[in-house]
Amino acid sequence: MTKPSQADGDGPIVFIVEDDQPLRDALRRLFRTVGLRTEAFGSAAELLEARLPDAPGCLILDVRLPGVSGLDLQGDLARLDIRLPIIFMTGHGDIPMSVRAMKAGAVDFLAKPFRDQDMLDAAAAAIEKDRARRRHDEQLVGLRTLFESLTPREREVLTLVTAGLMNKQVAHELGLSEITVKIHRGSLMKKMDAKSLADLVKMAETLQISRAKP
Amino acid sequence: MVTQSSSEVPPGAWLLAAFAGLLAIAIFAVDTYTPTHIAVAVLYVLVILLSANVLSRGGTVYASAGCAALAVISYLVQHGALTPDAPFARLAMSLAAIGITGFLVFRNQTSQMSLRAAERELRATLDTIPALVMRTRPDGAVDFMNARWKAQGFSEQALTSDWLGLVHPDDLPAISEKRAESIASGEAYEAEMRMQRADGEYRWLLSRTVAVRDERGRVVARYVAASDIEDRKRAEAALHKTQAELTHVTRVTTLGEFTASIAHEVNQPLAAIVTNGEVGLRLLEIEPLDKEELLETTREIIANGRRASEIITRVRALSKKGQTRKAALDLNEVVEDVIPLLRGHALEHRLSLRLEPASAPQPIWGDRVELQQVLINLIVNGMEAMAPVRSEIREVVIRSRQGESGEALVEVVDGGAGLGDEDTRQMFNAFFTTKPNGMGMGLAICRSIIERHGGRLWATNNAGRGATLQFALPPYRGVHS
Numbered sequence: 001m002t003k004p005s006q007a008d009g010d011g012p013i014v015f016i017v018e019d020d021q022p023l024r025d026a027l028r029r030l031f032r033t034v035g036l037r038t039e040a041f042g043s044a045a046e047l048l049e050a051r052l053p054d055a056p057g058c059l060i061l062d063v064r065l066p067g068v069s070g071l072d073l074q075g076d077l078a079r080l081d082i083r084l085p086i087i088f089m090t091g092h093g094d095i096p097m098s099v100r101a102m103k104a105g106a107v108d109f110l111a112k113p114f115r116d117q118d119m120l121d122a123a124a125a126a127i128e129k130d131r132a133r134r135r136h137d138e139q140l141v142g143l144r145t146l147f148e149s150l151t152p153r154e155r156e157v158l159t160l161v162t163a164g165l166m167n168k169q170v171a172h173e174l175g176l177s178e179i180t181v182k183i184h185r186g187s188l189m190k191k192m193d194a195k196s197l198a199d200l201v202k203m204a205e206t207l208q209i210s211r212a213k214p
Numbered sequence: 215m216v217t218q219s220s221s222e223v224p225p226g227a228w229l230l231a232a233f234a235g236l237l238a239i240a241i242f243a244v245d246t247y248t249p250t251h252i253a254v255a256v257l258y259v260l261v262i263l264l265s266a267n268v269l270s271r272g273g274t275v276y277a278s279a280g281c282a283a284l285a286v287i288s289y290l291v292q293h294g295a296l297t298p299d300a301p302f303a304r305l306a307m308s309l310a311a312i313g314i315t316g317f318l319v320f321r322n323q324t325s326q327m328s329l330r331a332a333e334r335e336l337r338a339t340l341d342t343i344p345a346l347v348m349r350t351r352p353d354g355a356v357d358f359m360n361a362r363w364k365a366q367g368f369s370e371q372a373l374t375s376d377w378l379g380l381v382h383p384d385d386l387p388a389i390s391e392k393r394a395e396s397i398a399s400g401e402a403y404e405a406e407m408r409m410q411r412a413d414g415e416y417r418w419l420l421s422r423t424v425a426v427r428d429e430r431g432r433v434v435a436r437y438v439a440a441s442d443i444e445d446r447k448r449a450e451a452a453l454h455k456t457q458a459e460l461t462h463v464t465r466v467t468t469l470g471e472f473t474a475s476i477a478h479e480v481n482q483p484l485a486a487i488v489t490n491g492e493v494g495l496r497l498l499e500i501e502p503l504d505k506e507e508l509l510e511t512t513r514e515i516i517a518n519g520r521r522a523s524e525i526i527t528r529v530r531a532l533s534k535k536g537q538t539r540k541a542a543l544d545l546n547e548v549v550e551d552v553i554p555l556l557r558g559h560a561l562e563h564r565l566s567l568r569l570e571p572a573s574a575p576q577p578i579w580g581d582r583v584e585l586q587q588v589l590i591n592l593i594v595n596g597m598e599a600m601a602p603v604r605s606e607i608r609e610v611v612i613r614s615r616q617g618e619s620g621e622a623l624v625e626v627v628d629g630g631a632g633l634g635d636e637d638t639r640q641m642f643n644a645f646f647t648t649k650p651n652g653m654g655m656g657l658a659i660c661r662s663i664i665e666r667h668g669g670r671l672w673a674t675n676n677a678g679r680g681a682t683l684q685f686a687l688p689p690y691r692g693v694h695s
Contacts, residue, residue: 116489
């Protein structure tokens, strides 16, 4: 059995929303055997009222819930920009429902009763996905800060360079001398902490910077 | 007694008549051949009186005339001619006595005749009415019955000797109870009972008994008029059976509509069992063994197994076919029992069910399965009424409470669109439905079930939004009343 490292204070958390208490408890127990923290709720409203800790995790969600259904909650969370990967559980394999859930970004759809390993694998994969997303988000925040430290001219140069233009072309486009472009380029590479042009292109992609088509 | 035809002459009367004849001869002999100074001829009065029972009115006239003639003959034989002396006075007195007696007997016979005629008429009347009539004495013995009893195959002897012995033993307690009540209240009572015919077959009779009292209020006789209601009873039984079958069919149909949600309801505990079982296996592989957790997990498996089995038992009870079986029930429990079966269905409609049970138990006398069927129908009806409505409070409230006059009430309150005039008027009629696939039997059957329980079912619009369907059942107070 693989126990995820608990070294980091904010170890992953499995959120569970299931109105049936015995099943909710059973799920908590299951995740406890692999050392995963859980936070369980009886309804969508309870989850929405709770303050969710800032840690990687995933959400195990029952499709049928009293009041707001699991599918509705999925929509609500998306609107609130809570991007926890969701694993749906359902009492009866309902294909249209699962299609809807998967389209809306669910990572998995398990029919009750599920195999424990399926649930654990799904949760592990979902947590991994959340970790990756969080890493990506952190990176993005860093890059954005760096990008914001650039002068407007440098930003222009970056946009054109990462679009594949040669220095000469950039100079022509911006009405500058090639030397000036080179200076700006060197400065922005340094500011962005880019080792190579390829590195810079990747950053531009992450920041979703693209040259506006004339 | 009246049971015998009164136009017949009792056997002893003929002896008396013969004695009267001999007496007449003896009186004539004494009167004619013995010189007495008393009015022997007066004794002819005895002859007339003795023969009164045997003779008709005409006979009495002839006998009186004969006696008078004998007295006159005796006088003529002894005294020759009519002279106004003492013997003549005695003759006159005797003749007067004979005449008066003859007249009185004649009059008595006349009134007896009209009495007999009236009695014959009464008998004929009683024999004509299409009912079994009898009269009993205060001790219960039958002293009169009409001809219908015999015509309908009852044994007159058996009735006369012990009519209560012919009543079906199961029906006796109810009769004696009613009889006691009627003695106390002084009112007539009606009873349904089975009575055995001469051929051994029991027939259902509906009897009405009226007591006749004397001036001091003592019961001197009871008149019983009964009619054969066997056919009605059979029709009732057949109707009841048909109703029970229809009720069962609609119940099963309703259950069929819930298959998915019932499956969900069973699946929940199964999922808990499977997951807990797997947790158990995992716990066994972890060192050191967490015994406490393993115990708890195992207990959960058992509890959820029970839960699944309870749900199945409930569904089975609802789908079971059989005669309705009434028992003392707590209406609160009946309500609580159906909630788990409907929870899944409620979730599908994105509704919640809120139960507000009465604080005290609500004892009633009824059939659990049928009442649950009613509740399921009413709750599903409420949920479906809310399906097209967008409202914030999406719940159906099931409230049980005690009514003002002690009746047990259950209200199913929805927040739907409410009822139109047409709905309120027709909703309980068979085949009335507002649903595209509905048969329109649900509420009609609900109403007949509730009415069979001596209660009523009705619907009202709420002050705010939606409607309330509710039923009231009479409270049960230990003994069946």
